[in-house]
Amino acid sequence: MNIKNTILSEDKKLLPKIGFGVLIFLILLNTWQIFSVKNQLAETYQATDDAQQATSLIEEFANDLNEVRGVLLLPEKDYSLNEEEVTEQTEEDPLISNLATYIADLAKSKEYSQKKSEMDAYFASETFKALLANNNLANPENTYNIQNANGLTIMSISLSSDGVYGMEDYFGEVELSENTTSNLTSTIESTLANLQELTDRITTSESARTSLKNILYSAGTTYDAMRAKGISADNEIETDTGFSYDIINQDQSLLASIGLAKDLPDAIMWYNASTGEKAHIAISQEELSAKIADLDGSTALQNDISDKKEKIESMLQDAGFLKILEESSLSIATAREDDNGIYYDITDDTGTLVKTIYIDKHSGKVMVSEPDGTSSTELSAAVTDNTDAQKKNLNLPASLPDEYHSAADAEGAMNMLILGKNGSNVDTIIFANVNPDQQKVTMISIPRDLFYEDRKINSVYALFGMDEFISQIEEITGREVDHYILVDMYVFADIIDLMGGIDITLEEDLIDPSYATYDNGVWSTLYYPAGDYHLNGTQTLRVARSRHYSSDYDRAARQQMILEAIKEKALSMEIADAGTLFGIMKTVLEDTETDIGMDLALTYYVKYKNYSIERGNVMSTVNVLASEHEYVDYNTSAAEEVCDETTGVCETKNFVYILTPYGGNWDYIKWYFDETLN
Numbered sequence: 001m002n003i004k005n006t007i008l009s010e011d012k013k014l015l016p017k018i019g020f021g022v023l024i025f026l027i028l029l030n031t032w033q034i035f036s037v038k039n040q041l042a043e044t045y046q047a048t049d050d051a052q053q054a055t056s057l058i059e060e061f062a063n064d065l066n067e068v069r070g071v072l073l074l075p076e077k078d079y080s081l082n083e084e085e086v087t088e089q090t091e092e093d094p095l096i097s098n099l100a101t102y103i104a105d106l107a108k109s110k111e112y113s114q115k116k117s118e119m120d121a122y123f124a125s126e127t128f129k130a131l132l133a134n135n136n137l138a139n140p141e142n143t144y145n146i147q148n149a150n151g152l153t154i155m156s157i158s159l160s161s162d163g164v165y166g167m168e169d170y171f172g173e174v175e176l177s178e179n180t181t182s183n184l185t186s187t188i189e190s191t192l193a194n195l196q197e198l199t200d201r202i203t204t205s206e207s208a209r210t211s212l213k214n215i216l217y218s219a220g221t222t223y224d225a226m227r228a229k230g231i232s233a234d235n236e237i238e239t240d241t242g243f244s245y246d247i248i249n250q251d252q253s254l255l256a257s258i259g260l261a262k263d264l265p266d267a268i269m270w271y272n273a274s275t276g277e278k279a280h281i282a283i284s285q286e287e288l289s290a291k292i293a294d295l296d297g298s299t300a301l302q303n304d305i306s307d308k309k310e311k312i313e314s315m316l317q318d319a320g321f322l323k324i325l326e327e328s329s330l331s332i333a334t335a336r337e338d339d340n341g342i343y344y345d346i347t348d349d350t351g352t353l354v355k356t357i358y359i360d361k362h363s364g365k366v367m368v369s370e371p372d373g374t375s376s377t378e379l380s381a382a383v384t385d386n387t388d389a390q391k392k393n394l395n396l397p398a399s400l401p402d403e404y405h406s407a408a409d410a411e412g413a414m415n416m417l418i419l420g421k422n423g424s425n426v427d428t429i430i431f432a433n434v435n436p437d438q439q440k441v442t443m444i445s446i447p448r449d450l451f452y453e454d455r456k457i458n459s460v461y462a463l464f465g466m467d468e469f470i471s472q473i474e475e476i477t478g479r480e481v482d483h484y485i486l487v488d489m490y491v492f493a494d495i496i497d498l499m500g501g502i503d504i505t506l507e508e509d510l511i512d513p514s515y516a517t518y519d520n521g522v523w524s525t526l527y528y529p530a531g532d533y534h535l536n537g538t539q540t541l542r543v544a545r546s547r548h549y550s551s552d553y554d555r556a557a558r559q560q561m562i563l564e565a566i567k568e569k570a571l572s573m574e575i576a577d578a579g580t581l582f583g584i585m586k587t588v589l590e591d592t593e594t595d596i597g598m599d600l601a602l603t604y605y606v607k608y609k610n611y612s613i614e615r616g617n618v619m620s621t622v623n624v625l626a627s628e629h630e631y632v633d634y635n636t637s638a639a640e641e642v643c644d645e646t647t648g649v650c651e652t653k654n655f656v657y658i659l660t661p662y663g664g665n666w667d668y669i670k671w672y673f674d675e676t677l678n
Helices: 003-007 014-018 020-048 051-071 094-123 126-134 181-193 195-217 221-229 285-293 300-315 319-328 457-464 466-477 489-498 537-545 552-572 575-590 598-608 667-677
Strands: 145-147 153-159 165-169 242-248 254-261 264-272 278-281 330-332 341-348 353-360 366-369 414-422 425-435 440-445 483-488 502-506 510-519 522-528 531-535 612-618 625-632 639-643 650-661
Touching: 094 126, 094 153, 094 181, 153 181, 153 195, 165 181, 181 195, 195 221, 195 242, 195 254, 195 264, 195 285, 221 285, 278 285, 300 341, 300 353, 319 330, 319 510, 319 522, 414 489, 425 457, 425 466, 425 552, 425 667, 440 552, 440 667, 457 466, 466 483, 466 667, 483 489, 489 537, 489 575, 502 537, 502 552, 510 537, 531 537, 537 552, 552 612, 650 667
Parallel strands: 414 483, 440 612
Antiparallel strands: 145 153, 153 165, 242 254, 254 264, 264 278, 330 341, 341 353, 353 366, 414 425, 425 440, 502 531, 510 522, 625 650, 639 650
16 A cells, blocks of 8 residues: 555645545544554564564554655654563573572571571670669570569560561560661660660550459459350450450350550550441540440340341331232231240131241251141251243253254354353353344343353353353354353443333232342332333343342343343434434443444444344253252352261251253253254
């Protein structure tokens, strides 16, 4: 390409015709091209180590730009990339490294031996002994400590293995101006020369310490208040700079901490572990007993029981939960309580006792018992994996070929992953197939709990990145992924708000007592009766994420419904809404992870906006998946009692539900995609 020759060709009249504005555009365009090429070639350089080829291509574009600058009588610019980067060898030679390290260690060892000999000589000298005797001090045998007549260490000397002196007095570290024996000994002597001042400070600090210990460990207002609550002060902990005392309950849980700094004996630091409160208070019975009165001495078990009772009582007032009871023709009676538990009787519409849910006061577990009080089972183990029979189902073939080959996509088809992220894991996985022949977009939801390569599929992105995540999706589905878009759930809500909300229709009640909501200053739980709704971003996010009373299938189906509603809202926008549409695309591309640029996004919007959407395709336990559970070593909402067949010893194990392909055959998933898309 020779831009200068092109512009000055024939009768030299082309320049005036083009106009100054067009030339400026060419310069900007060419500058952008060079910037783009530089970035692309920088990546190529890293991948191929072919710096010469990158430089050559960049200089070719730079020459073209300078020809245009010459036409405009502008000075040439240097776009060269000739600065060479010197790459140092970072790999260590073991021989050189070991030799250097050995010599350095030898020098340190020599310095340590020399200084230790000098220090031993000083501590054994008549000068040092006389200094101790004159001040009524002592040096315990085989130590470098100095103690007063009461046996309290007022000074301590140390020597590290690399020959560095350290010195501490009662109040903490004493700074040495030089790391020499002469400086050490002079610092010791100057400190002892002011021994009376040091002694007075120590006496004041020790007096405060004694007063605090008497308040915490001897009968009095504070001690009696702690005993009444079943709490106590743990053993004193001394540090270089002060003393601390933990206030604990009967199960050793921390309730509060008290700190006394050696050099600030006039007040103590109070810390309430529950509220996070920090305060300086006087060392007095009155102030400490007031702080103790604010503490809750309940044990972790007592707090757990209280918390569970509060949650159950709250559910009994929740509109969504009451709707569940109404639809089930059940009711739950007011709690009754004894020394062993807190009981909630479940009765049917005839008043017959069906089950009893109770909180065991000895273990804190929520249990379910039969009407006669027998056969108690933990609630988490009594809950079954919820599935909805009204799903799109396929009749599975009895068997598949040993070597199953996925069918090819329709000519010109495009596959895209639409992903939703909450935190680090991918929560929503929708495989969208765009078929130009049928002018249709088919969405298939892949459950996040699908267990592949020894882990849930939704964790792959966080652990290994997008490339590996896409690679595993391609292996599972037998389909190539052309593009992807990963949207953070809260950016998703912003997009809905930019659009002015969306309209959806819920065919069934959406109830989720475990999903806390906060609207107009009021806390509640998620409950949308069946009907038509206009939702803002936050409300749409709630509908998309809720799954606890329904199933993962229902959740995936609602997410597909929401995507269709977004499409319908975009299509309903007029020309006047072009700015809004551009803002939406800008938000999507700036605040999401995708391999689709703005130009391609606009192209797809124009090309596919009138395509129909087929939704409701969800991989589930009623088509190609089976539900199992995997035992884990952390707390979950599901647990069961597992007994060893040999010893008969039983234990409660936590588990998570996972999904695997029917019969363990991953080809069934490829077959499902073929049946759905072809």
